[in-house]
Amino acid sequence: MAVTSRPYPTAAGLVERSAAAYVSGVPERPADDGLFGPASVTWKMSGDLGGPIAGLRSLMMQALHPLAMAGVDQHSGWRQDPVGRLAATSAYLATVSFGDRASAEQAAARVRRIHVRVRGTDPVTGRPYEASDPALLLWVHAALVESTLAVRGLFGTPLSADDADRYVAEMVVAAELVGVPAPLIPSSLAGLGDYVASVRPELRCTPAARESMAYLLNPPGLDEDIAAIWQDIRYGAVVALPGWAREMYGYNAPPLTPPRREEVRQVLGVLDAVFLGEPGVIEARQRIAARMRTARLA
Amino acid sequence: MKKVSGAAAAVVAAGAAAGVAAVVSLRRRAGPGRLRGNVQLRGTFWPHGRLRLRRGMAAAALAARGGARYAGGAPRLFAAAGEHRQRLRNDLALQTAEDVAATLGAMKGVLMKLGQMASYVDDGLSPGVRRTLSRLQDSVPPMSADLAARVVESELGLPPGRAFARWDPEPIAAASIGQVHRAMTLDGRAVAVKVQYPGIAETIAADLGNVALLRRMLRITAPSQDVDALLAELRERVVEELDYRREADNQRLFRAYYDGHPTISVPGIIDELSTRRVVTSELADGARFAELEGWSQEERDLAAETIYRFVFRSLYEIHAFNGDPHPGNYLFHGGGRVTFLDFGLVRHFTPAELLPLMGMVRHLCVDHDPEAFRRELVRAGFLRPDAPLSTDAVIEHMAVFYEPVRENRPLTITGDYSSAVVRRFFDMRSPVTAYARIPRSYVILQRINLGLFGLLGELTATANWRAIAEEIWPFVQGPPGTPIGAAEAAWRARRQAAPSTLV
Numbered sequence: 132m133a134v135t136s137r138p139y140p141t142a143a144g145l146v147e148r149s150a151a152a153y154v155s156g157v158p159e160r161p162a163d164d165g166l167f168g169p170a171s172v173t174w175k176m177s178g179d180l181g182g183p184i185a186g187l188r189s190l191m192m193q194a195l196h197p198l199a200m201a202g203v204d205q206h207s208g209w210r211q212d213p214v215g216r217l218a219a220t221s222a223y224l225a226t227v228s229f230g231d232r233a234s235a236e237q238a239a240a241r242v243r244r245i246h247v248r249v250r251g252t253d254p255v256t257g258r259p260y261e262a263s264d265p266a267l268l269l270w271v272h273a274a275l276v277e278s279t280l281a282v283r284g285l286f287g288t289p290l291s292a293d294d295a296d297r298y299v300a301e302m303v304v305a306a307e308l309v310g311v312p313a314p315l316i317p318s319s320l321a322g323l324g325d326y327v328a329s330v331r332p333e334l335r336c337t338p339a340a341r342e343s344m345a346y347l348l349n350p351p352g353l354d355e356d357i358a359a360i361w362q363d364i365r366y367g368a369v370v371a372l373p374g375w376a377r378e379m380y381g382y383n384a385p386p387l388t389p390p391r392r393e394e395v396r397q398v399l400g401v402l403d404a405v406f407l408g409e410p411g412v413i414e415a416r417q418r419i420a421a422r423m424r425t426a427r428l429a
Numbered sequence: 430m431k432k433v434s435g436a437a438a439a440v441v442a443a444g445a446a447a448g449v450a451a452v453v454s455l456r457r458r459a460g461p462g463r464l465r466g467n468v469q470l471r472g473t474f475w476p477h478g479r480l481r482l483r484r485g486m487a488a489a490a491l492a493a494r495g496g497a498r499y500a501g502g503a504p505r506l507f508a509a510a511g512e513h514r515q516r517l518r519n520d521l522a523l524q525t526a527e528d529v530a531a532t533l534g535a536m537k538g539v540l541m542k543l544g545q546m547a548s549y550v551d552d553g554l555s556p557g558v559r560r561t562l563s564r565l566q567d568s569v570p571p572m573s574a575d576l577a578a579r580v581v582e583s584e585l586g587l588p589p590g591r592a593f594a595r596w597d598p599e600p601i602a603a604a605s606i607g608q609v610h611r612a613m614t615l616d617g618r619a620v621a622v623k624v625q626y627p628g629i630a631e632t633i634a635a636d637l638g639n640v641a642l643l644r645r646m647l648r649i650t651a652p653s654q655d656v657d658a659l660l661a662e663l664r665e666r667v668v669e670e671l672d673y674r675r676e677a678d679n680q681r682l683f684r685a686y687y688d689g690h691p692t693i694s695v696p697g698i699i700d701e702l703s704t705r706r707v708v709t710s711e712l713a714d715g716a717r718f719a720e721l722e723g724w725s726q727e728e729r730d731l732a733a734e735t736i737y738r739f740v741f742r743s744l745y746e747i748h749a750f751n752g753d754p755h756p757g758n759y760l761f762h763g764g765g766r767v768t769f770l771d772f773g774l775v776r777h778f779t780p781a782e783l784l785p786l787m788g789m790v791r792h793l794c795v796d797h798d799p800e801a802f803r804r805e806l807v808r809a810g811f812l813r814p815d816a817p818l819s820t821d822a823v824i825e826h827m828a829v830f831y832e833p834v835r836e837n838r839p840l841t842i843t844g845d846y847s848s849a850v851v852r853r854f855f856d857m858r859s860p861v862t863a864y865a866r867i868p869r870s871y872v873i874l875q876r877i878n879l880g881l882f883g884l885l886g887e888l889t890a891t892a893n894w895r896a897i898a899e900e901i902w903p904f905v906q907g908p909p910g911t912p913i914g915a916a917e918a919a920w921r922a923r924r925q926a927a928p929s930t931l932v
Binding site for chain 2: 416
């Protein structure tokens with residue numbers, strides 16, 4: 132556990148670098164509509180304000196898998212440059228969501244190449260792990276999909292049951308892309324719920340998870356404005372966790388009353404506005420909106 | 430304290446009819462696109478500036494102003510105004526009230542409004558938030574033709590096609606939480622119809638209730654009472670702007686006062702086509718601010734003089750200050766004639782609020798009584814009574830703001846002058862800074878520094894500002910100092926002869 136004594140660097144630039152990553156993933160002249168396309172639920176979901184909370188919540192869920200956490204902790208640049216690591220993930224997600232097929236496949240191939248080198252032993256469970264293990268990849272995938280839906284339900288406009296099913300089904304291809312065999316991947320909301328329940332016995336809050344999340348919940352070095360906003364983002368993510376996950380971490384969150392929900396929504400709006408102020412973000416949003424509009428008219 | 434004290438000094442200047450380009454010249458360096466406000470025809474005048482000199486035509490439109498004669502020019506006006514159409518993203522138009530909520534709900538509408546008023550808060554914001562405020566406006570697409578028509582129908586009781594003889598479904602400009610359509614009334618008048626985004630007033634009003642978040646966003650390094658006063662003033666003004674009837678009332682007030690003025694004109698409100706969410710006013714045409722670049726310096730000086738007169742006449746005579754001296758709010762017709770648009774952000778002052786401002790300029794510039802000037806500063810709340818400063822130091826700090834009206838001589842408002850004032854405005858090392866503050870009633874006057882003198886500096890306008898100010902100062906009532914002043918004196922004489930319905 133020697134690594135834990137190393138302090139994390141500052142999180143300054145979190146918004147700026149996330150924004151740049153997002154912009155880089157939204158192409159100006161895509162060769163095709165990519166894996167999902169402008170008529171997909173995936174694209175529709177992308178406009179939701181809750182993105183930052185969904186992202187944070189999914190990291191918290193993903194971190195509860197000891198082997199997934201160990202891989203991130205021991206191999207990625209997470210400790211040296213957590214903001215850069217998050218930005219790389221944002222760029223990847225934007226490329227897979229909005230890029231054309233070639234870009235999405237290229238980005239995924241790169242991730243698969245990196246994963247091959249990520250292998251080791253989890254210091255807590257003593258179990259060996261490989262990042263290319265479909266079981267780990269599937270958990271990371273499912274945690275993101277489930278978090279996106281949960282956060283939208285709490286802080287945005289909830290999807291209809293049909294759209295939620297469609298979203299889970301659309302996401303199957305994203306998991307396949309990083310190397311999960313299709314038959315393993317949940318393709319409906321109910322299937323997703325069953326899958327998460329089946330993994331629960333393996334989940335636990337390791338010191339690495341606790342430490343990483345403590346960093347994310349209170350990142351040092353943020354702009355003062357963003358740091359203030361982050362308190363509500365953090366609350367939103369914690370309150371959106373399943374009760375059992377909150378208990379594993381030992382977090383408390385006061386219940387989500389309508390005024391608290393409104394407060395979080397307002398903060399999400401402010402954060403979105405700050406995001407829009409970053410170079411290229413408005414234009415990237417407009418590119419997406421224009422393609423969705425065209426698709427709707429067609 | 431930094432921000433507040435600078436603002437206080439600037440407001441003093443504004444009241445003095447002297448003022449400066451303080452923050453504005455900062456803006457100019459940041460690029461003209463940032464000088465945004467609450468404008469009727471926002472954005473057409475700046476960066477894409479093709480020069481279009483259409484003075485003759487505009488003058489004809491001005492001559493044809495009002496009533497039946499106006500109708501003669503209407504069809505042409507109706508067509509001409511479209512040339513100013515700004516590059517709105519009609520392809521991304523908001524289709525439903527839900528689209529509007531997604532775009533402007535959750536605080537974003539509030540931030541957009543604050544962005545338009547960023548002059549108040551500029552110095553207290555982090556660079557990220559400042560960038561946000563300045564760009565947020567660009568991220569808001571217009572309403573679709575359908576959605577705008579639905580708002581018109583719910584407000585006027587008739588779809589636009591029946592409420593108006595002609596209706597252009599494509600907006601010609603973005604406006605304060607709405608957009609502007611041109612139309613022609615059933616009796617043939619060309620009009621500009623401002624249509625508010627549906628549901629947005631309620632959302633913004635509710636979001637403004639989150640004072641804690643707003644305070645965090647503004648995060649001004651000033652005593653909390655000042656931040657709260659600032660916020661209270663901002664909220665009040667924003668809430669007022671949400672009700673277009675208020676704007677219509679203001680426009681009527683200014684129009685009535687300036688009726689017959691030789692160089693100032695204000696388009697009339699069409700009462701029966703104006704409601705809470707829709708305001709219809711005569712469509713005026715003229716040269717945009719950016720076009721003045723191609724005009725002679727003499728013409729630019731005349732235009733500047735009229736803007737200056739308008740601001741301070743309004744302040745002293747109708748006790749109202751149009752807090753939005755944005756370049757897009759003027760149309761220029763040559764010979765110093767200017768049409769003033771957009772009265773969404775008007776602050777009315779009580780005599781008790783105005784008297785200290787008059788006292789200050791009078792003591793400093795006319796009576797040359799520094800101690801009385803200082804007493805007035807304290808009385809108005811600009812300077813703490815216990816400030817351990819010599820009066821000389823106070824005068825030294827404030828004098829630059831009064832520069833244009835301290836001496837009776839022509840003076841050019843240049844970018845250099847503005848820069849000097851900016852340095853003073855944000856001078857943290859000055860001992861005076863720590864003891865100055867800006868009382869709530871005068872917060873809005875700060876916009877003068879942003880708009881008015883920025884414009885004058887942009888025009889490198891020369892005039893004997895002191896002579897003009899003396900005409901306007903109630904405690905001097907000097908003789909006409911310029912040809913426009915002479916024409917204005919004659920207008921005032923006619924006004925006084927006729928029974929006034931005002932004030």
